[in-house]
Amino acid sequence: MRILAFEGTAHTVGVSIIENSNILINLKHSYTTQQPEGMLPRDVAEHHASLIKELTLKALEKSSMSMKDIDVIAYSAGPGLGAPLQVIKTFAYVISRKNSLTLYPIHHSFAHLIIANYTADVDDALYIYVSGGNTQLIVLKDNLYPIVYGETEDIALGNALDKLARELGFGFPGGKYIEEYAKKANKFLEMPYTVKGMDLSYSGLLTYALKLKGKEKVEDICYGFQEHAFAMLMEVVERALSYTQKSQVVLTGGVALNQRLQNMLKEMAEDRGVRYKKVDNEYLGDNAAMIGVAAWHLYKHNISPIKADAIFSKPRWRIEQHLEW
Ligand SMILES: Nc1ncnc2c1ncn2[C@@H]1O[C@H](COP(=O)(O)OP(=O)(O)OP(=O)(O)O)[C@@H](O)[C@H]1O
Ligand SMILES: [Mg+2]
Structure with a gap:
């Protein structure tokens, strides 16, 4: 067909x-x-x-x-x-x-989920869908019926990255600029970390990071934001893996292009004996x-x-x- x-x-x-x-x-x-x-x-x-x-x-x-x-x-x-x-x-x-x-x-x-099944050999995964409009941890029942195990309570991770990037003067979409600048940081800034059970909240972190504009170096703001945002995600992913007992984990959506996020998840999955699956950047x-x-x-x-x-x-x-x- x-x-x-x-x-x-x-x-x-x-x-x-x-x-x-x-x-x-x-x-x-x-x-x-x-x-x-x-x-x-x-x-x-x-x-x-x-x-x-x-x-x-x-x-x-x-x-x-x-x-x-x-x-x-x-x-x-x-x-x-x-x-x-x-x-x-x-x-x-x-x-x-x-x-x-x-x-x-x-x-x-x-x-965004199903493409992983056909291009990355996924068949028993916890899907981590991180994009401009969504941040969700999902399992597919019978390969057809999504069950959302956790999600953002307010703004999506990609949207938070885009808003931060816009305020820092990078243009849209901004996730890739945040990633580039974060690589050049030399100071770790403490920021708010908000996890509520299986859910996340990125709005407090974003507001805090925006207030640092003009007071701290852009590189350090980007780095601090990324580290906190991704660590929050890793915490709920780890809990969801333990709960669902899935044998695979896969990132999908535009924010999954982030190398730092990929590495964090890969490391955590390997520590737990869960297979990390990688979707080609094109998809x-x-x-x-x-x-x-x-x-x-x-x-x-x-x-x-x-x-x-x-x-x-x-x-x-x-x-x-x-x-x-
Ligand atoms: N290297 C990167 N690091 C972090 N975020 C990135 C990177 N590259 C792209 N993004 C982000 O990915 C998002 C776009 O992803 P995608 O194309 O899946 O989103 P969308 O379709 O807008 O959202 P949704 O799928 O929720 O409808 C943007 O927020 C963009 O900043
Ligand atoms: Mg999308």
């Missing part, structure tokens, strides 16, 4: 073609900005609208296919920013109507391949696609409800 997949819930617009579980092509383009307000939904929507057709034509051309070779469409239906979601939904609708194809509405976060941040692979996964589990007229998008959508269409 050949799937044409679209992603566009936030900053990245992507188009991918999947043949069964094989990723034939994965194209993407990310919106970045230096403006002080950060990412504005209408600008992101415009970015996606100006690129999605061109990316689709390129994906077909590069894999020597035409729309006649495609069997089904997959699109990111949410959660995400309303305006970019509308762009993706409209494009998916038009293309499915024009070619009489059905569609798989894919939950973006579920796709960590937002991408359309994960949307296509998730559609293949649903198809394999006998879940049928929907007709064009039933298309929808949901800006707010809990992962536990990913099959509520």
Whole structure:
């Protein structure tokens, strides 16, 4: 089965073609900005609208296919920013109507997990999903039903990194700049550490770090923030591993690109005899391949696609409800 997949819930617009579980092509383009307000939904929507057709034509051309070779469409239906979601939904609708194809509405976060199964040999993992909008520890029951064991009570780790970066004048997205600056630190700054049972809170840490602006070196602020934020995460991950008895652990989402975070988790997993699984960088941040692979996964589990007229998008959508269409 050949799937044409679209992603566009936030900053990245992507188009991918999947043949069964094989990723034939994965194209993407990310919106970045230096403006002080950060990412504005209408600008992101415009970015996606100006690129999605061109990316689709390129994906077909590069894999020597035409729309006649495609069997089904997959699109990111949410959660995400309303305006970019509308762009993706409209494009998916038009293309499915024009070619009489059905569609798989894919939950973006579920796709971030499932890509690990198909590209990193994951089958019994505690998933640590750390991204711009989410920080969650998840287990999949029967490979289909997510159970959230812990999560942030306020802002997501990626969002906290982006906000700190913006205030320090780095632009959006900022996680990679924080990582670079943290490497050059030479002083460890004590900061608030907030873990509540299996949940985390990053807003106090962020507020504290922001107040240090102008008083401490940027490098040291970045380093202190990262060390505290990641140590908090490690504490709940360790508890979740002990509770769930999972044999594997895997990081997914854009923040998983952080080398320091990867190393911390790897070390902790190895100490506990848990296998650390690594998803290729190409599939960590937002991408359309994960949307296509998730559609293949649903198809394999006998879940049928929907007709064009039933298309929808949901800006707010809990992962536990990913099959509520
Ligand atoms: N090297 C890095 N270190 C830390 N964070 C990083 C790094 N590279 C990217 N990020 C962060 O990853 C986030 C983007 O991840 P992703 O593309 O999965 O997010 P998203 O789609 O916006 O969020 P969600 O999946 O929750 O909808 C941004 O917050 C960005 O700053
Ligand atoms: Mg994402």
